[in-house]
Amino acid sequence: MIVQSKAQRRVRVVTAWAVVAVFVFPLYYWITTAFKNAKEIFNLPPNVWTFEPTFRNFEEVFGISLGFFRQQEVLPGGGNFYMAPRLWDSIVVAGGSTAFAVAVATLAAYSLSRMEFKGRHAFVSWVLSTRMMPPVAVAIPLFFIYKDVGLMDSYLGIILIHTVMNLPLAVLLLKSFFDDIPKEIDESALIDGASRWRIFWRVVLPMAKGGIAATAVLCFIFSWTEFIFVLTLTQTGLKTVPVVSSSFVTSTGTAWGNMAALGVAAMVPAFIFILLVQKQLVRGLTLGSLKQ
């Protein structure tokens, strides 16, 4: 370790905390906004630290009464800002497309990493190139295709397009993880008599868990925050959180409190997902220590 003077260390700590504060403050402000009533949101100077917390925004968004916290009138479900089903839509779409993308990408990446076939390198570049295409360019043609084949406004349709959108990155990312696993391990298993599938399933896949977790997190986040495909390819059947957030902007003003409440709620599933795969994530980062 590099030796540092006390003053140097102090400067480092202060700078670190300042940087953390810059990143965390907007999040804090957004979360507190979700618990403020409409008037307090617009107070000048803003009530950053002290305000009267309310659950009203959440109650409206989820159509439930949190009356056990505070006595007030019960709100009926199905109001303008009732968004609970939309959160469910997001979970189904992001979860489904992540599972799909990771399953396909793992197989594809393993083959690209291990098997020799003609045009392999060209294939990898081509996979990457599909990622360069702006979604806007595809959205309109897709709209017509989806209408014709009946995928419009369906879970399957959105899961499919999100899977396709995530595949290139997932394949390349996983390929690099597989490339890091020494080929001798495959060869050793091959000599031991294992079939390709067995090598993949029993030997290589458990070693790539970390990489798969990291890839899954990325896919989930991309799908969770995707806007343009959901906007163009859905009507009333389903809508995910990013798209539905725009509906808080109404002719009578923007419902900032409700929007913040939905935003905060939308953070939770993603947060839980990342927490669940976190252990594997750390393993993935330390995989190198096993290799020898």
Add this chain to the structure above:
Amino acid sequence: MATVEYRNISKSFGSVEIMRDLSLSIAEGEFAVLLGASGCGKTTLLRMTAGLETISGGELLIGGALMNEVHPRDRNIAMVFQNYALYPTMKVFDNIAFSLEIKKLPKEEIRRRVEEAAAMLNLSDYLHRYPRELSGGQRQRVAMGRAMVRDAQVFLFDEPLSNLDAKLRAHMRFEIRQLHNQVGATTIYVTHDQIEAMTMADKIVLMKGGEIEQVGAPDELYDRPVSRFAADFIGSPTMNFIEGEVVANGAAPAFAAAGIKLDLPEALSAQPGQKVTCGVRPADLVLSGSGDIEGELVLAEKTGADLNLHLTVGGADFVATAPRGVEVKPGTAVRLAIAQEKMHLFDAETGRRL
């Protein structure tokens, strides 16, 4: 146990031919070492034997059966890799048992075989650990255990000791060789370390540029290297070389270089005037006041058992081994004697032995 025979093997990667017409046969139960510098094709030859690399031309026979198109798992071979290639997510027991499970042997049989191998390799206490919890030497032994349980007819080792420190390497050399004596399987062992080759092999196959330079028992390669390359590769410290020419010295020929004149055997097939290289092993040089070679001492290096005297002889670097206790100061002149039969003479142009 089986013989391994290579008949006119060639190998190309794309348009690059790295091996041509290589023929070699390894007897049943023999410990053969493929020795050579990196890039000489020794690992490729081993991988072709295992079936991990296709054979571009020629025939490979194991136990008399043609193996060119046989899948690695059906060749009945076992291989130990340089980086051990253990399965890091499986415990030692499962690592060793993996091939037996694939063969669907009964559980009891698997347990018996794994425990037997573990006992032989001093691994019994580690069966429930992960490879990452083992030292380098233990990992190496697990890799060997994995090979042993399979009753393979040929064992292949691909530089298995190069990741270990010097002391452990010396110990593992002994263990591997002892294991071979116990198991008796035909073994092909790849290394670039001539000491490993010399200490372990029944037969050394010295390779250079995809071709076999010399095949023989360790002593044969040490005592009668067929070329300057072979002479230089085997032995530590390496052989000294003096460039000179053959001159007539009465009836017998002699070797002459700057300030040196050494008598050569009469039967030598060299003509006066022919440019030659004379090779002398450091251990064959004797400090002697009446010696024919005169040099100046640069440094006396202590190895413990003896001394390595670094000298300059006629402007060239020279090493001689002397018994410990010899006191020579750097800068002083020393004379060295060499017995005629210990001299190795090579054609300066072709590098072949004369």
